[in-house]
Amino acid sequence: MRSEKSNRAPLGLKVAAAAGLAFMHVPILLIFLYAFTTEEKTYQFPPPGLTTQWFAVAWDRPDVWAALTLSVKVAAIATGAALVLGTLCAAAVSQTRFFGRETVSLLVILPIALPGIITGIALRSAFSMADIPFSFWTIVLGHATFCIVVVYNNAVARFRRISGSLIEASMDLGADGFQTFRYVILPNIGTALLAGGMLAFALSFDEVIVTTFTAGQQSTLPIWMLEELIRPRQRPVTNVVAMIVVIVTFLPILGAYYLTRDGDQIAGAGK
Amino acid sequence: MTTAVLFDNISRHFGAVRAVDRVNLSIAEGEFFAMLGPSGSGKTTCLRLMAGFEQPTAGHIEIFGETAEGVPPYRRSVNTVFQDYALFPHLSILDNVAYGLMVKGIGREERRKAAEDALAMVKLPGYGTRRPGQLSGGQRQRVALARALVNKPKVLLLDEPLGALDLKLREQMQEELKSLQKSLGITFVFVTHDQGEALSMADRVAVFNEGRIQQLGRPEDVYNQPKTRFVADFVGSSNVLTAKLCQRLGLQASFASLRPEAVAIAPAADGALSLSGTVAGRSFLGATNRIVVDVDGNRIAVASPAAHSVPAIGSPVTISFAARDLHPMEDA
Numbered sequence: 021m022r023s024e025k026s027n028r029a030p031l032g033l034k035v036a037a038a039a040g041l042a043f044m045h046v047p048i049l050l051i052f053l054y055a056f057t058t059e060e061k062t063y064q065f066p067p068p069g070l071t072t073q074w075f076a077v078a079w080d081r082p083d084v085w086a087a088l089t090l091s092v093k094v095a096a097i098a099t100g101a102a103l104v105l106g107t108l109c110a111a112a113v114s115q116t117r118f119f120g121r122e123t124v125s126l127l128v129i130l131p132i133a134l135p136g137i138i139t140g141i142a143l144r145s146a147f148s149m150a151d152i153p154f155s156f157w158t159i160v161l162g163h164a165t166f167c168i169v170v171v172y173n174n175a176v177a178r179f180r181r182i183s184g185s186l187i188e189a190s191m192d193l194g195a196d197g198f199q200t201f202r203y204v205i206l207p208n209i210g211t212a213l214l215a216g217g218m219l220a221f222a223l224s225f226d227e228v229i230v231t232t233f234t235a236g237q238q239s240t241l242p243i244w245m246l247e248e249l250i251r252p253r254q255r256p257v258t259n260v261v262a263m264i265v266v267i268v269t270f271l272p273i274l275g276a277y278y279l280t281r282d283g284d285q286i287a288g289a290g291k
Numbered sequence: 292m293t294t295a296v297l298f299d300n301i302s303r304h305f306g307a308v309r310a311v312d313r314v315n316l317s318i319a320e321g322e323f324f325a326m327l328g329p330s331g332s333g334k335t336t337c338l339r340l341m342a343g344f345e346q347p348t349a350g351h352i353e354i355f356g357e358t359a360e361g362v363p364p365y366r367r368s369v370n371t372v373f374q375d376y377a378l379f380p381h382l383s384i385l386d387n388v389a390y391g392l393m394v395k396g397i398g399r400e401e402r403r404k405a406a407e408d409a410l411a412m413v414k415l416p417g418y419g420t421r422r423p424g425q426l427s428g429g430q431r432q433r434v435a436l437a438r439a440l441v442n443k444p445k446v447l448l449l450d451e452p453l454g455a456l457d458l459k460l461r462e463q464m465q466e467e468l469k470s471l472q473k474s475l476g477i478t479f480v481f482v483t484h485d486q487g488e489a490l491s492m493a494d495r496v497a498v499f500n501e502g503r504i505q506q507l508g509r510p511e512d513v514y515n516q517p518k519t520r521f522v523a524d525f526v527g528s529s530n531v532l533t534a535k536l537c538q539r540l541g542l543q544a545s546f547a548s549l550r551p552e553a554v555a556i557a558p559a560a561d562g563a564l565s566l567s568g569t570v571a572g573r574s575f576l577g578a579t580n581r582i583v584v585d586v587d588g589n590r591i592a593v594a595s596p597a598a599h600s601v602p603a604i605g606s607p608v609t610i611s612f613a614a615r616d617l618h619p620m621e622d623a
Contacts, residue, residue: 188344189377191364193391193442203394207381 048266055259063255074256084261087244094156094240095224098163099171102220103213105164106171111205114179115187125176132169139165140233147234154236162234163227167220174216174280178209215279218272225269241265293320293355295446295478296341301350303336310336312502313350318446318495320355323472323479325489328499329525334482337499338448341480342371355445365394370439371448374455376431378423384410384434385419391442409437412471429460436468440475447472449481453488465492486526490514498522515550516618523548523620530554530591532617540564544619551594553616556582556602558609565611566591570602584610 029037050065055074057067078084112118113125131139143162152158182205190200228242239247241261248258296318303311311333318324326334339345340352343364352359354369370391378387385406386393392402410416413433423431432452439447452468453461469492472479483489489496490510497507498521506518517523520531529548532540537547541564559565568586575581579594580601593610595601602608 183375183377185373185375185377186379188342188364189371189373189379190390190394191344192342192369192371193394193438194365195390195394196363196365199394203390204379 051259051262051266055256055263057256060253060255074254074260077254078257078260081257083239083244084257087239087241088261088264090156090159090238091225091241094159094163095221097160098167098224099217099220101160101164102167102171103217106168106216107175107209107213109168110172110175110179114176115184128172129169131165136166136227136229137233140230143230144233154234156238158234158236159231159238159240162230163224166227166230167224170220170223171213171216174212174219175209178212182208211279215276218276218279222269222272226265294318294353295320295322295355296480297351297353298337298340299351299353301337301340301352302348303333303340303345304348309502311340311347314502314504316497316504316507318478318480320478321476323469323492323494324481325493325496326480326482326499327484327486327489327496327526329484332499333502334497334499335450336502338371338450338480338482341446342369342448343367368445369448370442370444370446371450372432372435372439372452374450374452376423376435378431378434378438380423382423383419384415384421384423384426387423387434388419388438388441390438405441406437409441410434412440413437414467428455429464432456432464436471440471440477444477446478446480449479451482451484453483453485461488468492490526498526500525517548517620519621520546520548528592531620532591533589536566536586536589537617537619540566540614540617542617542619546620548618548620549591549612549616551581551592552579554591554593554610554612556584556593556595556599556608557611559611562614563611564614564617565609567607567609569607570604572604573601584608586610 053067054063056070056072057063058069058071059067109124109128113121113128140162143158143165147154147158186204186208187200190204191197195203226242227240228246231240231243235243242265245258245261245265248255248261294317296316298314298316301311301314302309314333314337326337328334336345340347341354341359343359343362343366347360354367359367378384379390382390385403388406388409389402392405397405407416407419410418413436415430415433415437418426418430418434423434426434432455436452449468453464456464465488468479481492490513493510495508496510496513498505498513500521506513506522513522514527517526517529523529523531523546527550529550532547532549534545537544566584566586568584568591570582571585571590572583573580575597576594577597579597580599582593582595582601584591584593591610
């Protein structure tokens with residue numbers, strides 16, 4: 021039971037909380053606001069006028085579409101690869117015991133702890149040493165390094181909650197390894213994989229640092245935005261694209277949050 | 292009679308640990324067989340060897356005449372009721388019970404009917420649409436039983452099946468399991484650490500300790516004539532009399548067992564043996580009083596009917612028992 025007295029926060033705390041939230045979110049609102057400004061060369065405040073013309077302009081710009089498709093493709097393929105590899109890795113670490121298991125577990129998580137710039141430089145020198153030309157696939161490889169971690173982390177947590185006897189029960193009842201995966205493991209880790217996949221997609225979609233080191237001539241959406249900022253022409257188009265990025269990355273993260281929260285009832289039931 | 296399960300000199304070592312050490316046993320078809328022992332005695336490993344979750348380090352296993360080594364669990368005509376029931380949390384009760392039929396490719400209608408029949412058999416008709424999380428422990432136990440039996444196994448393995456239930460439910464399930472086994476005629480092999488459960492349910496009991504079978508026989512024999520000191524102590528906590536005390540009673544043995552209920556606090560009648568000592572402790576157990584008598588440093592427990600008077604602690608008493616109740620044991 022929570023004490024009745026502590027339910028009401030003092031005014032000072034409320035103000036501090038509001039200030040903190042404002043500090044984090046007002047700049048994002050400004051980005052949204054400038055998507056509607058009539059002034060295209062500088063970001064002047066307050067905007068001299070409001071217009072929705074930049075949405076149409078952005079729609080007609082082929083470079084926006086090229087960057088957007090590239091980003092979606094990279095994120096989709098990197099997430100797909102991460103789902104397969106991350107799940108296999110999580111299964112190995114949580115269901116079996118072998119020499120160096122803890123070390124493998126740590127090494128898998130390490131890429132997300134490393135600064136992106138280190139990962140980027142490392143990958144770049146590895147690619148040039150192996151004479152791999154920078155292309156779409158080098159970007160995918162770069163993104164997969166941190167996408168795997170996100171999937172792995174989600175999957176391993178869920179795997180640990182599946183009791184080992186569930187898998188044995190399935191085998192005992194006549195299911196081979198594939199059937200056990202299909203009918204018992206997958207339904208129990210499904211939401212964790214979906215959540216991990218969504219997070220991985222969102223991470224890949226707005227990644228800049230690793231991409232700058234592993235991309236060739238192509239620009240993903242965030243790289244395109246970075247380049248666009250130094251050009252004085254049609255500036256609000258960048259803001260329109262930024263709004264899209266926020267929506268595309270925010271929705272999966274929100275979804276992942278709800279999926280993993282509900283996961284308690286799915287995997288934990290009956291235990 | 293057909294042999295259902297045969298263990299020929301089976302060992303299972305985990306590194307330096309000999310979980311199962313040269314075990315020989317033969318379980319007959321239709322038998323209710325109990326493997327009794329403390330935790331870590333190797334009984335559960337034996338069950339897992341039968342189920343196929345473990346492979347023997349050495350030795351040979353046959354299930355209904357067929358070699359079992361190297362055969363995966365999903366190709367054995369054996370099903371298991373797990374200690375934690377291991378019901379699939381994402382499936383309804385009906386789908387749980389029908390799981391074995393589903394992976395064998397049996398049609399939806401047929402397996403639905405079979406699962407409903409199995410649920411009726413364990414007295415849970417109409418529970419099919421619920422989820423495992425909505426059932427009580429006793430109900431989950433029944434579902435686990437139905438899920439195993441629906442596959443018509445030749446041998447049903449039960450791993451501490453009643454361990455998680457409360458006393459009342461446990462006694463009720465003991466009777467139900469026994470009558471279910473009688474009516475189905477399936478060989479039941481069950482693992483337990485509860486000697487009362489093993490003695491009351493099983494046709495034969497194997498008592499395990501440190502990876503080996505200490506004694507294998509009918510419950511009466513194991514109870515009345517424990518072969519080793521361990522069995523005497525573990526099954527019904529017999530008194531273990533040392534060689535010196537045996538000699539005093541005219542018995543040549545390194546150890547002898549004496550059941551507390553075979554001893555009376557009374558002077559010896561004709562032909563009975565007697566010892567004198569002082570009362571060292573007493574406790575009320577309901578139907579009996581447990582009185583511990585100190586005979587020259589040896590503690591002998593006496594189960595005395597509750598109606599009899601209880602001597603005070605420290606008072607001198609004479610205990611007596613028939614010579615045939617004193618059983619010599621091997622030195623182990």
